[in-house]
Amino acid sequence: MHPNYPCRGLGLALVAGLLLLAAGDLSAAKIGDLSDTRFWDQLVRFFSLRDPSLRYTLTASLFLGTCCGLLGSFIVVRKLSLMGDTLSHAVLPGVALGFLWTMTKNPWAIFVGATIAGLLGTVVVHWIHTTTHIKEDSAMGLVLSGFYALGICLFTMIQQLPTGNKAGLDKFMFGQAAALSAEDLWMIGIITILSLIAIVLFYKEFLVTSFDFGFAHALGLSARFFHYLIMLLLALSVVIALQAVGVVLVSALLITPAATAFLLTDRMHRMLIYASLFGMGAGVAGAFFSYLGNNLPTGPFIIVAASTLFALALFFSNRYGIIPRWIRNLSRDRRIQVENTLKAVYHVREENAFSHDGIPVKALGDRRNLSPSEVEKEIRQLVRRGLATLEQGEPEPPPSPERKLFLTASGWETACRIVRNHRLWELYLTESVRYRPDHVHDDAEEIEHLLGEDTVRQLERRLNYPTRDPHGKLIPSLRDLSQTPFAGRSG
Amino acid sequence: MSPQAPPPLEIHDLTVAYHKKPVLYGIDLVVPSGQLVGIVGPNGAGKSTLIKAILGLTPPSSGWVRIFGKPYRSNAKRVGYVPQRESVDWDFPVNVMDVVLMGRYGHLGWLKRPGKGDREVAEACLEKVQMLPYARRQISNLSGGQQQRVFLARALAQESDLYLLDEPFAGVDVATESAIVTILGQLRARGKTLMVVHHDLTTARNYFDMLLLLNMRMVDFGPTDEVFTYDKLQATYGGRLTILSQVANSRSQKEENVPLGR
Numbered sequence: 001m002h003p004n005y006p007c008r009g010l011g012l013a014l015v016a017g018l019l020l021l022a023a024g025d026l027s028a029a030k031i032g033d034l035s036d037t038r039f040w041d042q043l044v045r046f047f048s049l050r051d052p053s054l055r056y057t058l059t060a061s062l063f064l065g066t067c068c069g070l071l072g073s074f075i076v077v078r079k080l081s082l083m084g085d086t087l088s089h090a091v092l093p094g095v096a097l098g099f100l101w102t103m104t105k106n107p108w109a110i111f112v113g114a115t116i117a118g119l120l121g122t123v124v125v126h127w128i129h130t131t132t133h134i135k136e137d138s139a140m141g142l143v144l145s146g147f148y149a150l151g152i153c154l155f156t157m158i159q160q161l162p163t164g165n166k167a168g169l170d171k172f173m174f175g176q177a178a179a180l181s182a183e184d185l186w187m188i189g190i191i192t193i194l195s196l197i198a199i200v201l202f203y204k205e206f207l208v209t210s211f212d213f214g215f216a217h218a219l220g221l222s223a224r225f226f227h228y229l230i231m232l233l234l235a236l237s238v239v240i241a242l243q244a245v246g247v248v249l250v251s252a253l254l255i256t257p258a259a260t261a262f263l264l265t266d267r268m269h270r271m272l273i274y275a276s277l278f279g280m281g282a283g284v285a286g287a288f289f290s291y292l293g294n295n296l297p298t299g300p301f302i303i304v305a306a307s308t309l310f311a312l313a314l315f316f317s318n319r320y321g322i323i324p325r326w327i328r329n330l331s332r333d334r335r336i337q338v339e340n341t342l343k344a345v346y347h348v349r350e351e352n353a354f355s356h357d358g359i360p361v362k363a364l365g366d367r368r369n370l371s372p373s374e375v376e377k378e379i380r381q382l383v384r385r386g387l388a389t390l391e392q393g394e395p396e397p398p399p400s401p402e403r404k405l406f407l408t409a410s411g412w413e414t415a416c417r418i419v420r421n422h423r424l425w426e427l428y429l430t431e432s433v434r435y436r437p438d439h440v441h442d443d444a445e446e447i448e449h450l451l452g453e454d455t456v457r458q459l460e461r462r463l464n465y466p467t468r469d470p471h472g473k474l475i476p477s478l479r480d481l482s483q484t485p486f487a488g489r490s491g
Numbered sequence: 492m493s494p495q496a497p498p499p500l501e502i503h504d505l506t507v508a509y510h511k512k513p514v515l516y517g518i519d520l521v522v523p524s525g526q527l528v529g530i531v532g533p534n535g536a537g538k539s540t541l542i543k544a545i546l547g548l549t550p551p552s553s554g555w556v557r558i559f560g561k562p563y564r565s566n567a568k569r570v571g572y573v574p575q576r577e578s579v580d581w582d583f584p585v586n587v588m589d590v591v592l593m594g595r596y597g598h599l600g601w602l603k604r605p606g607k608g609d610r611e612v613a614e615a616c617l618e619k620v621q622m623l624p625y626a627r628r629q630i631s632n633l634s635g636g637q638q639q640r641v642f643l644a645r646a647l648a649q650e651s652d653l654y655l656l657d658e659p660f661a662g663v664d665v666a667t668e669s670a671i672v673t674i675l676g677q678l679r680a681r682g683k684t685l686m687v688v689h690h691d692l693t694t695a696r697n698y699f700d701m702l703l704l705l706n707m708r709m710v711d712f713g714p715t716d717e718v719f720t721y722d723k724l725q726a727t728y729g730g731r732l733t734i735l736s737q738v739a740n741s742r743s744q745k746e747e748n749v750p751l752g753r
Contacts, residue, residue, distance in 0.1 A: 202602075212578065266629040
């Protein structure tokens with residue numbers, strides 16, 4: 001995808017979400033009101049989207065996944081992950097004050113109160129860490145717990161008030177995606193679309209401000225403006241996510257899909273797309289499982305799904321994944337085994353002053369200290385890779401240990417290359433790094449498999465095209481390769 | 492350039508303070524056009540702070556800065572900037588091309604994205620620093636010298652008239668250092684003005700036309716030959732560096748060897 005249009009796919013997904021919203025029936029019933037619990041019925045009901053409340057939950061999850069994935073990506077790459085947590089806790093007193101202002105659960109009043117409290121929290125963090133020597137992480141911890149405690153105090157006071165419809169305020173604490181109202185949904189949709197528009201329009205400004213604040217400023221961009229714009233959008237998205245997943249899990253919704261995306265790509269625009277797709281996927285999966293499970297909380301399921309995605313990426317991502325790395329190590333180990341066998345063939349031939357082309361299988365086993373069955377295994381590897389051929393002896397079993405092994409041209413070349421690497425490296429260590437000659441063998445055993453052609457050329461040049469290693473043995477050069485006798489295959 | 496043209500950089504009575512503690516006192520400076528200027532001074536002398544104050548990144552407590560006769564923000568396009576390499580996170584998800592294209596952002600308006608022409612400029616700049624083969628590489632897979640070349644290419648892509656470079660030679664290999672010196676020379680030959688924060692006295696004398704000796708205040712500013720003297724370096728470094736006497740010695744020896752010198 002062209003980097004200039006990071007969010008085209010997201011636009012489509014959002015349109016789909018809007019259609020879902022439009023299709024939504026306003027007389028929402030709670031997901032938990034369902035009476036039939038049979039698995040297949042539930043499954044059919046889920047995918048037919050017959051339930052209006054399910055449509056609400058799904059739409060909200062898609063929007064929140066997009067919004068939090070996009071903004072989460074920016075805070076993850078800016079190492080501000082704790083900011084999401086700080087904001088989600090800092091908005092709590094604002095929620096309470098928004099309620100006290102109108103004495104109803106007017107979502108707009110609560111929204112305004114929460115946003116103001118969140119922004120106040122970020123200002124306090126900034127102020128503490130710029131005017132004192134307290135670092136940003138401590139400042140965030142201070143604000144997070146202080147504001148949260150204040151919020152709890154206010155909530156408790158509200159519970160003791162004689163008047164007011166105060167039931168349901170606790171959904172801000174723990175989140176209740178299944179109980180979102182149409183108004184909540186509109187708010188979620190508007191904030192998400194605002195964030196998406198801002199990121200599409202100002203992608204290059206957000207990118208350069210996040211990567212190199214000083215350079216962005218030097219370009220004449222208003223780096224501070226874009227910093228605060230991101231923080232404002234972040235505060236808004238925290239406020240809308242709060243009702244769905246609760247204070248503690250908001251930061252997971254921000255960080256987990258973005259961190260998953262960061263494992264899979266090293267380009268910002270792709271990270272934004274992946275993160276929102278993961279956010280949406282986790283949202284749908286969370287809604288699905290909570291629906292299947294009948295009245296299970298949606299928020300935690302969303303985060304469990306997102307964390308599962310992260311775990312999968314951790315294990316399977318091509319670059320950082322544990323399993324691909326394990327496979328790569330395995331294949332490298334196997335290559336080193338093969339190269340060591342080839343080297344052993346070289347050594348055996350060298351002992352015979354290269355007089356025989358083929359060497360007995362037994363000699364190879366003795367050289368490498370391997371049992372006959374292990375040697376057979378190694379030889380099968382060589383033959384399969386086209387590096388050697390085996391003399392046709394008596395029919396098996398048992399294979400005769402006197403059968404002869406011949407290296408093919410490419411096998412012989414590899415053997416020479418490894419021996420040359422080994423001896424060049426030994427020579428380099430003794431000549432240039434001043435190792436003692438009896439200290440260099442073990443190091444060379446490892447390095448011989450890792451040296452690239454360029455490095456070998458450099459070594460040769462630096463050592464003035466040597467022909468003998470520190471132990472007086474011949475270093476096979478590329479020129480020798482073609483001359484080394486293949487003629488006279490005297491079996 | 493006509494004689495009345497405003498100088499690339501004019502600084503008047505600039506004082507910068509962090510937390511009310513001044514780090515730069517009353518700097519007065521007029522940098523003439525087409526000069527390669529080295530900013531030299533001990534650690535904590537305020538070399539980087541001076542650069543940041545010129546850019547407006549660190550607000551001054553008093554005094555002003557003019558870029559070609561105007562405040563920085565009105566002439567930002569005419570200034571290229573190479574920050575210190577350590578100032579960014581090299582694990583950031585961008586590749587080399589993305590970083591160099593950032594140099595073009597100043598020439599693009601709001602809502603505009605880099606186009607084909609910008610890519611061509613970026614490629615030409617990468618070619619100049621011999622990093623074109625690495626254009627698609629993720630920036631975390633670069634050596635220190637390569638990172639510095641990328642930063643230089645990004646500044647070249649800005650196509651500016653005044654370049655501010657903060658420690659471009661810090662922690663780079665010899666090949667990169669000489670490549671950077673060559674490019675700086677080419678820029679000067681094209682009439683650009685360059686200010687380079689530099690910490691290595693042994694090379695400062697050969698690299699720069701003019702030197703700015705800095706230690707919280709401006710010790711001296713002038714042609715390298717006039718400024719690079721034992722007394723002035725002593726005043727800047729306060730005898731803190733043993734290298735100082737060696738450098739000054741080698742200089743006086745050189746002069747003895749050339750009896751017809753000035």
